[in-house]
Amino acid sequence: MKKIVALFVFIICLLALVLSSSDAGMRKLTKERYAGTGILHSDKYAFGDLYGLSYLPEFRIAKQEKFTEVPAGLPAEKDLDLYVVGDSYLYSYLDTVPDYYARVNKLDFRRWEHVPVRAEGFTSGRKKVLLIESVERNIANVILLERIRAVFEPTPPPVLPWWEQWNETIKSALYHPNLEANLEFTLFNLALFSPIKELKATWNDRVFGRLAHEVHRSKSGDHLYMHETVDVHEKGSSYREISDDEVVGTLRKMEEIQAFYLSKGFDLVLFSFMPNPVSLLEAEKGNEFLSRIQVAGAGKLMIIDPSERLKLNASHYFYQSDSHWNQRGARVWLDQLNEVLRSVQK
Amino acid sequence: MVFNSLQFLVFFGIVTSAYYLVAHRFRWALLLFASCYFYMAFMPIYLGILGFTIVVDYFAGIYLERFEGATKKWCLALSLVANVGVLAIFKYYGFLTDNLTGVGHLFGMEFNFPALKILLPIGLSFHTFQAMSYTIEVYRGHQKAERNFGIYSLYVMFYPQLVAGPIERPQNLIHQFYEKHTWDTDRVKLGLLQMAQGFFKKVVIADRLALLVDTIYGDLGSQSGGSLILAAIFYSFQIYCDFSGYSDIAIGAARVMGFNLMENFNAPYSAKSIPEFWRRWHISLSTWFKDYVYFSLGGNRVSVPRWYLNIMIVFVLSGFWHGASWNFVIWGALHGGFQLAGLTINRLFPSLAADAQSGISLWMYRLWTFSLVTLAWVFFRLPHFSDIRLFFRGLSEPVGVGTLGLKPAEIGFSALLIIGLLIYDIRGKLRSKYFMWLMPIFIACIYFFGVFSLKQFIYFQF
Numbered sequence: 001m002k003k004i005v006a007l008f009v010f011i012i013c014l015l016a017l018v019l020s021s022s023d024a025g026m027r028k029l030t031k032e033r034y035a036g037t038g039i040l041h042s043d044k045y046a047f048g049d050l051y052g053l054s055y056l057p058e059f060r061i062a063k064q065e066k067f068t069e070v071p072a073g074l075p076a077e078k079d080l081d082l083y084v085v086g087d088s089y090l091y092s093y094l095d096t097v098p099d100y101y102a103r104v105n106k107l108d109f110r111r112w113e114h115v116p117v118r119a120e121g122f123t124s125g126r127k128k129v130l131l132i133e134s135v136e137r138n139i140a141n142v143i144l145l146e147r148i149r150a151v152f153e154p155t156p157p158p159v160l161p162w163w164e165q166w167n168e169t170i171k172s173a174l175y176h177p178n179l180e181a182n183l184e185f186t187l188f189n190l191a192l193f194s195p196i197k198e199l200k201a202t203w204n205d206r207v208f209g210r211l212a213h214e215v216h217r218s219k220s221g222d223h224l225y226m227h228e229t230v231d232v233h234e235k236g237s238s239y240r241e242i243s244d245d246e247v248v249g250t251l252r253k254m255e256e257i258q259a260f261y262l263s264k265g266f267d268l269v270l271f272s273f274m275p276n277p278v279s280l281l282e283a284e285k286g287n288e289f290l291s292r293i294q295v296a297g298a299g300k301l302m303i304i305d306p307s308e309r310l311k312l313n314a315s316h317y318f319y320q321s322d323s324h325w326n327q328r329g330a331r332v333w334l335d336q337l338n339e340v341l342r343s344v345q346k
Numbered sequence: 347m348v349f350n351s352l353q354f355l356v357f358f359g360i361v362t363s364a365y366y367l368v369a370h371r372f373r374w375a376l377l378l379f380a381s382c383y384f385y386m387a388f389m390p391i392y393l394g395i396l397g398f399t400i401v402v403d404y405f406a407g408i409y410l411e412r413f414e415g416a417t418k419k420w421c422l423a424l425s426l427v428a429n430v431g432v433l434a435i436f437k438y439y440g441f442l443t444d445n446l447t448g449v450g451h452l453f454g455m456e457f458n459f460p461a462l463k464i465l466l467p468i469g470l471s472f473h474t475f476q477a478m479s480y481t482i483e484v485y486r487g488h489q490k491a492e493r494n495f496g497i498y499s500l501y502v503m504f505y506p507q508l509v510a511g512p513i514e515r516p517q518n519l520i521h522q523f524y525e526k527h528t529w530d531t532d533r534v535k536l537g538l539l540q541m542a543q544g545f546f547k548k549v550v551i552a553d554r555l556a557l558l559v560d561t562i563y564g565d566l567g568s569q570s571g572g573s574l575i576l577a578a579i580f581y582s583f584q585i586y587c588d589f590s591g592y593s594d595i596a597i598g599a600a601r602v603m604g605f606n607l608m609e610n611f612n613a614p615y616s617a618k619s620i621p622e623f624w625r626r627w628h629i630s631l632s633t634w635f636k637d638y639v640y641f642s643l644g645g646n647r648v649s650v651p652r653w654y655l656n657i658m659i660v661f662v663l664s665g666f667w668h669g670a671s672w673n674f675v676i677w678g679a680l681h682g683g684f685q686l687a688g689l690t691i692n693r694l695f696p697s698l699a700a701d702a703q704s705g706i707s708l709w710m711y712r713l714w715t716f717s718l719v720t721l722a723w724v725f726f727r728l729p730h731f732s733d734i735r736l737f738f739r740g741l742s743e744p745v746g747v748g749t750l751g752l753k754p755a756e757i758g759f760s761a762l763l764i765i766g767l768l769i770y771d772i773r774g775k776l777r778s779k780y781f782m783w784l785m786p787i788f789i790a791c792i793y794f795f796g797v798f799s800l801k802q803f804i805y806f807q808f
Binding site for chain 1 (some may be wrong): 356357362363367389390391425476687753755756759793794
């Protein structure tokens, strides 16, 4: 009996280790966990990413899973190719099909981790428009020409001394870099455990006033924000003091990127930055980074800033327990983009 | 691989179950392989350093047994030089060259020592001292030289105590690798309970206290005297729970497989004098210094000034063992100074000796000892003299808890945990018969009250 128990423990632990060390295994598991419902599936993101980080039960608010509806009444003419480099503000809310966009015949969507977009591969005579999109909190990380250029013109990795090579080889062969997170996912990312996680989150919140460190609760208490968007020490914070020099510096980087892509064969480069939800929902002490970029960049760059339109009814356009906008918010931006696309010169 | 991680729990499950599944003759190989895997999770290349000391000391042991007289002494000296040499290169080189450069500047000399861009191998001081205790014991004739290279390697590398002790003696550990351990339910339960107790101390108490301590020590300049005193007291318990928690997990993990490691702590904050504190704190290190340094210097069987000098040497070395930095040396010297002051008072006024106290005065002695230990921890915690100055300057600021947003509930809960710990230290004892209700309580408390930050154990840096 003791041997059987030992064998059982051995197999379970070994399976968990092998599965969590395998990228293919984790991809399969992730897909299966998020595909279904029930206690053996994951509900981590079903109620918003910030609920999944905080597990505060009062923010267990169901999210709409469907993509934003395709707008009606777009022009029949399809004379543009649209290339997009963007983040989850787009790919989680808009299906990657050209039907959403005015005049767009072909859509090439890339996530930020897969830049660059190359225009060379397309031989059509249509105008090539590049849209560069990022959420406000990520601007400093992604608006960097070096990052983009490095993919176009890769430099060979530095040659390490033999002992460091040996070290890296062994380490990557034996220990998956995300092993701890993968194990946590494999063993505990199940709806079965959510009530226990909620109980712990409630205890920490009510007794110590402590939330998960990635999360911050709004002053009114009815929204959650990413902590980095309110922490004045973080680069992506809406409350960090930003000097005019920094705004000019960001513009300079955007101009460099625009010039770079124009030289690579694009006809038009558009920028669009999505405001941190807190920038609109609690705007009184914000740094107004996006509007300052918009004003300073006027005439030099084409920037689509949805802030003004979203601000009109901000709480209508953002989830309470998610760091993103909702489908309505995405639609506001989409309409604004389509106005710009309609006006692109033939 | 840190103990307070899921990786370790899965690793522990695999290794322990495999240990009971494989035949006895293969178990040492299984443990050696597992220990290599455990150690390489930090930095695979450093297995080479461990390998070097293992090879040197393995052959040194054999030759120490074979030779007599001066050759034997040379053999021991070579082994010790090799071990201390590894420490000197990887741990003390930067400290020594920085200080030599500084002294050179004072005399107008310019030294250009090459910089070694190396990380300190994890647990280096622990396994080096354990390896040294083997050759010294073989030299003294207390231990036979180990012929099986694998078993000797396992003695140095046994994963539960590889990176932060307890620093074992060969007489206690090596023979256990030859013993056939069968499943003993009571022993397994006790081992698991001790591990749970260690996790509780680490993630519920130490890492919770660290939230408060790090906040205060991270901004010394704007603290009131009350905050600084609070941080100093909390740090005393943080480091105790951090290190004794590690030791509990190590001892418990070994016990589940049938191994008995030496206890490392015995309610240190109930000590009524500094010498007693050192009989209760990091016992495996303090006995190491007593056995191999203090007695070798003559112990107390010498003139009084020489005796005092011996004590001071041991404590300064102990401080230096902890880290290549002056604050550790000062920490050791402070403890040495406390010892000497206590000894002198005891000699002059025997009625004041701690052992002669009872009732209220006993508790006053305990409080006084705790205060001295806490004062010394300030030097241990703060590596820079500028910070130490800020700390003591801040003590004169108006008393009151600071303004860094420390929540009263957090402070109160931490204080409650500390009181519970002190009572448990004096009164409590784990028993396997309570396993069925104690284990779920431990697990629930660890989950609900634990702070899961994957924070390294403080003593890993040594």
